[in-house]
Amino acid sequence: MxxxxxxxxxxxxxxxxxxxxxxxRWAKQKGLLRAFGHENxxxxxxxxxxxxxxLGIENLTLYAxxxxxxxxxxxxxxxxxxxxxxxxxxxxxxxxxxxxRLNCIGTIDLLPAKAKTELLAVxxxxxxxxxxxxxxxxxxxSREELLNAVKIISNKVKNNIISIDSLDESIINQHLYTHNLxxxxxxxxxxxxxxxxxxxxxxxxxAEFYFTDVLWPDFKEDxxxxxxxxxxxRERRFGKTSEQIK
Ligand code: FPP
Numbered sequence: 001m002x003x004x005x006x007x008x009x010x011x012x013x014x015x016x017x018x019x020x021x022x023x024x025r026w027a028k029q030k031g032l033l034r035a036f037g038h039e040n041x042x043x044x045x046x047x048x049x050x051x052x053x054x055l056g057i058e059n060l061t062l063y064a065x066x067x068x069x070x071x072x073x074x075x076x077x078x079x080x081x082x083x084x085x086x087x088x089x090x091x092x093x094x095x096x097x098x099x100x101r102l103n104c105i106g107t108i109d110l111l112p113a114k115a116k117t118e119l120l121a122v123x124x125x126x127x128x129x130x131x132x133x134x135x136x137x138x139x140x141x142s143r144e145e146l147l148n149a150v151k152i153i154s155n156k157v158k159n160n161i162i163s164i165d166s167l168d169e170s171i172i173n174q175h176l177y178t179h180n181l182x183x184x185x186x187x188x189x190x191x192x193x194x195x196x197x198x199x200x201x202x203x204x205x206x207a208e209f210y211f212t213d214v215l216w217p218d219f220k221e222d223x224x225x226x227x228x229x230x231x232x233x234r235e236r237r238f239g240k241t242s243e244q245i246k
Pocket of ligand 1: 023026039042045080216
């Protein structure tokens with residue numbers, strides 16, 4: 001029996017977030033430059049995006065570039081930006097064919113102009129697609145996102161647009177980059193690292209975690225299915241008792 005056939009389509013994560021890690025180690029193991037790891041990582045991006053759309057996952061968020069990644073050697077940052085631009089150009093057709101809307105979170109003003117323009121163009125062209133929302137976290141950091149929300153909310157309080165008494169979780173949600181996305185149900189991190197690395201800290205409050213030793217360029221459909229099967233075996237209690245859930 002195929003792994004795919006054992007997945008319950010009625011209990012899929014509504015929002016799957018992936019920390020794609022291990023591109024560098026994958027390349028090193030093969031005696032190749034880190035850039036090859038990233039290049040092969042884009043193949044796993046395509047496989048995963050298509051598999052999620054076919055499965056019926058409504059929201060997929062990929063951690064493609066963190067605020068901290070700007071500190072990497074310039075050559076590597078340039079490689080990642082070039083890969084982003086070429087992927088956006090090459091994958092527009094796949095996004096349209098699969099009815100996928102492209103979205104992004106992060107301080108995209110920091111991206112090279114060409115990358116930002118291409119990103120906004122693909123987002124515009126796919127804005128009416130409705131099968132799945134693919135969100136790329138680019139120049140993204142969760143603390144920066146929260147700080148940004150605090151600044152906007154503080155200004156609104158100062159200008160009497162929002163009262164302090166009316167502040168609640170939904171107001172914070174509305175001021176995050178993810179305001180149009182549901183909370184994360186499942187986080188997958190590849191490459192054997194067990195860290196969250198400043199990713200969606202607010203949004204993962206009740207998420208399940210799945211860690212695999214597979215390096216991102218080796219991550220294929222069956223690895224995704226294994227993660228979802230593991231998720232479906234968990235009992236999500238959201239603070240309640242097991243009896244209350246049943
Ligand atoms: C982590 O591997 C991966 C990244 C920092 C970038 C992820 C980018 C891609 C998969 C390719 C481009 C993406 C898109 C959406 C076009 P690492 O370099 O930290 O690996 P290491 O920990 O083994 O060094």
